[in-house]
Amino acid sequence: xxxxxxxxxxxxxxxxxxxxxxxxxxxxxxxxxxxxxxxxxxxxxxxxxxxxxxxxxxxxxxxxxxxxxxxxxxxxxxxxxxxxxxxxxxxxxxxxxxxxxxxxxxxxxxxxxxxxxxxxxxxxxxxxxxxxxxxxxxxxxxxxxxxxxxxxxxxxxxxxxxxxxxxxxxxxxxxxxxxxxxxxxxxxxxxxxxxxxxxxxxxxxxxxxxxxxxxxxxxxxxxxxxxxxxxx
Amino acid sequence: xxxxxxxxxxxxxxxxxxxxxxxxxxxxxxxxxxxxxxxxxxxxxxxxxxxxxxxxxxxxxxxxxxxxxxxxxxxxxxxxxxxxxxxxxxxxxxxxxxxxxxxxxxxxxxxxxxxxxxxxxxxxxxxxxxxxxxxxxxxxxxxxxxxxxxxxxxxxxxxxxxxxxxxxxxxxxxxxxxxxxxxxxxxxxxxxxxxxxxxxxxxxx
Numbered sequence: 001x002x003x004x005x006x007x008x009x010x011x012x013x014x015x016x017x018x019x020x021x022x023x024x025x026x027x028x029x030x031x032x033x034x035x036x037x038x039x040x041x042x043x044x045x046x047x048x049x050x051x052x053x054x055x056x057x058x059x060x061x062x063x064x065x066x067x068x069x070x071x072x073x074x075x076x077x078x079x080x081x082x083x084x085x086x087x088x089x090x091x092x093x094x095x096x097x098x099x100x101x102x103x104x105x106x107x108x109x110x111x112x113x114x115x116x117x118x119x120x121x122x123x124x125x126x127x128x129x130x131x132x133x134x135x136x137x138x139x140x141x142x143x144x145x146x147x148x149x150x151x152x153x154x155x156x157x158x159x160x161x162x163x164x165x166x167x168x169x170x171x172x173x174x175x176x177x178x179x180x181x182x183x184x185x186x187x188x189x190x191x192x193x194x195x196x197x198x199x200x201x202x203x204x205x206x207x208x209x210x211x212x213x214x215x216x217x218x219x220x221x222x223x224x225x226x227x228x229x230x231x232x
Numbered sequence: 233x234x235x236x237x238x239x240x241x242x243x244x245x246x247x248x249x250x251x252x253x254x255x256x257x258x259x260x261x262x263x264x265x266x267x268x269x270x271x272x273x274x275x276x277x278x279x280x281x282x283x284x285x286x287x288x289x290x291x292x293x294x295x296x297x298x299x300x301x302x303x304x305x306x307x308x309x310x311x312x313x314x315x316x317x318x319x320x321x322x323x324x325x326x327x328x329x330x331x332x333x334x335x336x337x338x339x340x341x342x343x344x345x346x347x348x349x350x351x352x353x354x355x356x357x358x359x360x361x362x363x364x365x366x367x368x369x370x371x372x373x374x375x376x377x378x379x380x381x382x383x384x385x386x387x388x389x390x391x392x393x394x395x396x397x398x399x400x401x402x403x404x405x406x407x408x409x410x411x412x413x414x415x416x417x418x419x420x421x422x423x424x425x426x427x428x429x430x431x432x433x434x435x436x437x
């Protein structure tokens with residue numbers, strides 16, 4: 001049972017395409033795990049469709065349709081000429097683009113699976129927390145896997161920007177609750193927390209972080225390991 | 233709007249555009265495509281010109297129309313009338329095309345990105361039933377729910393949907409606090425939801 005979801009505002013921005021790319025990845029991954037949010041998302045899209053139907057029409061140029069058909073014919077012709085069959089076994093195309101590599105879990109949402117193109121490079125961040133960065137073609141957000149070793153307590157920390165966490169495997173808790181697979185958490189700056197993985201297994205999360213996190217505990221004064229996670 | 237598309241609330245989607253789009257997908261019917269073009273192209277162009285965000289010139293808006301309608305043609309075979317009305321589907325194609333164009337313009341050359349727009353907005357996803365729910369909540373119902381919204385909620389939703397803006401963009405342009413914009417959008421959505429609930433039967437998920 002998933003208890004934590006993106007809020008309506010975030011889903012709206014995902015539906016209208018204004019949400020930053022990295023956050024869209026986390027929402028898309030959550031949607032792949034959560035039928036409730038998928039339902040809400042399709043409703044938001046029908047609202048978009050309704051707005052489109054209500055838009056003020058603006059006449060297009062006279063030759064607009066014929067130009068388009070010209071393009072379509074040209075596309076078809078070149079597709080035929082090069083025997084580029086787009087319907088050609090999508091499975092084999094997928095395989096080709098994602099060579100065998102080790103995934104951190106067998107049950108990753110499709111979109112996250114696709115992000116894992118190379119061998120993951122796990123780095124120890126602090127105590128029981130390890131992270132592996134993922135390339136997403138943008139540098140406004142740090143996108144990574146986080147893994148907390150079972151029973152591990154992560155050092156108390158704050159965030160300088162928004163941090164989204166999607167639980168993929170195992171579970172963790174903080175003072176506000178317990179989070180399991182599919183749970184989607186948004187931390188705003190100022191929400192100090194100390195995640196602890198449950199004892200039974202490691203906890204794997206997908207994390208999207210707007211700006212480096214700040215460590216708040218006494219340990220933070222000595223080392224500030226979280227500050228090493230920053231968009232490069 | 234000149235043509236009358238009268239979607240029905242119920243099992244089958246019978247509005248003209250969804251039927252045409254289905255024909256374009258299945259039979260590559262050019263006449264049906266022409267009809268869809270005549271209906272949607274001016275709406276897409278109007279939608280773009282309205283989009284103060286990117287201050288489209290008329291030429292650029294024409295280009296978007298071409299781009300979107302080309303995608304409509306190419307992707308029509310994956311359209312499933314039982315899942316979405318044509319206008320909803322075209323809306324998502326348009327949104328994706330817009331994001332694609334924006335990303336092409338500001339793409340970082342150094343950083344690779346293994347995923348694309350189609351991966352993030354996976355409309356014909358095989359990740360489960362895309363909900364009976366939405367089938368019932370038809371366009372017409374949504375449309376007249378606009379009429380029941382208080383002006384400020386309607387305006388907030390219009391900014392977000394018509395212009396594809398984020399809440400913070402709306403806030404900075406209107407001078408309203410971000411929290412106010414967010415709550416107007418949320419309350420507007422809740423009202424629409426409540427309105428739909430009273431008009432249609434909920435299908436359990």
